[in-house]
Amino acid sequence: MKKKDHSSRRNFLKLSSLAGLGLSTTIFSSYKSEQLKETKKEIGKLNESSKRLLKLFNLKYPFFQAAPGGEKLAIAVANAGCMGSIQLAWKKPEDAYEIIKRLNNETKGNYYANYVLHRGTKSLDKALEAGCKNFQFSWGTPEKSIVDKIRNAEGTLGIQVTSPLNTKKALEHSPDFLICQGIEAGGHVQGTSYVKDILHEIIETAGSVPVLVSGGISTGHDIRNVINMGAAGAVMGTRLIATIESDISDFYRQKLVEAQENSTVYTNCFSDKWNAMTRVLRNSTFLNWEAAGCPLLGNKPGEGDVIGKKENGKDIYRYSTAGPFEGATGNLEAMIMYAGKGVDKINDIPSAAELLERLCKEFENR
Ligand SMILES: Cc1cc2nc3c(=O)[nH]c(=O)nc-3n(C[C@H](O)[C@H](O)[C@H](O)COP(=O)(O)O)c2cc1C
Structure with missing residues (x-):
């Protein structure tokens, strides 16, 4: 069994700074300017589907935050040139409104609101009212009335899928992107197959709609692998919550x-x-x-x-x-x-910007 190196000085410093300082906004802000400088660089070796995704959301990297992590993480991810995410299904409408206002003030709008459909969409109207543009649904396919509201606001639509059959159903709404969740994923797992067993068929079914992979992705090499398999990008939950800005203890x-x-x-x-x-x-x-x-x-x-x-x-x-x-x-x-x-490949608690820069280097094989 793989043993992690917990003795490294780097790791020790990360963890002790966490223990001493918690999630200070000072740490968060000091990383932000570095992230913005970083977004000037270019990324190469992408398939057509990834390029379409980057263009659609004006991203530097085809790396998406999964639903968890909270507001500070979403801002940090977005400001690093990736796609941030915010869970809104559990939020009261008035809280969702304030969150979206803050996200729009702090980012260029490259984030999406996640709704677990089992939980309902009670805050969606307020999120739209506050100017949320990108929405993603999991555990089902949204009703047409919800899709119409998003389209009327010129918003984009993403849907989590796990099989060719639910991919076909999702395609009835002409989504802008799909997320293929595998059984490797952390959290509540809608996926019923390993990514390698299902991705090809889902990409074929999706046609020109970009498909991102979610589940078990921790390194830039993992992202390169799924892009080589034809995916447009990668969605990360566990790797991204193991950062300074996330909302976990x-x-x-x-x-x-x-x-x-x-x-x-x-x-x-x-x-x-x-x-x-x-x-x-x-x-x-x-x-x-x-x-x-x-x-x-x-x-x-x-x-x-x-x-x-x-x-x-x-x-x-x-x-x-x-x-x-x-x-x-x-x-x-x-x-x-x-x-x-x-999770076994997670060895430290970096800032989101530091992590995403590292993932990009690994992705580029630098
Ligand atoms: C702590 C945690 C909370 C999650 N909460 C949600 C959620 O609210 N909505 C959702 O669609 N998926 C949720 N997920 C699943 C993620 O969207 C994603 O599919 C998963 O994190 C991908 O696998 P990974 O953790 O190996 O990267 C959650 C995952 C984790 C780890």
């Missing part, structure tokens, strides 16, 4: 750095109202549940225990899908920690 960050090749599991151990498969780090809650024979809801060990609190003071129960995000307190180790299969 330092404990969770450290666990992502420590994770090895076999550290994630695709499981139905954790569930609440949203009863879906997840890919997560193996933690004590998972190990005790597995040791008990993977019992069903109602018979899980320690079910109903309050193991901590969210930042807003609400209880977090064992097996809940609420993780140790920023501000969570209690037994953080026992909480769900979403992570994709590429």
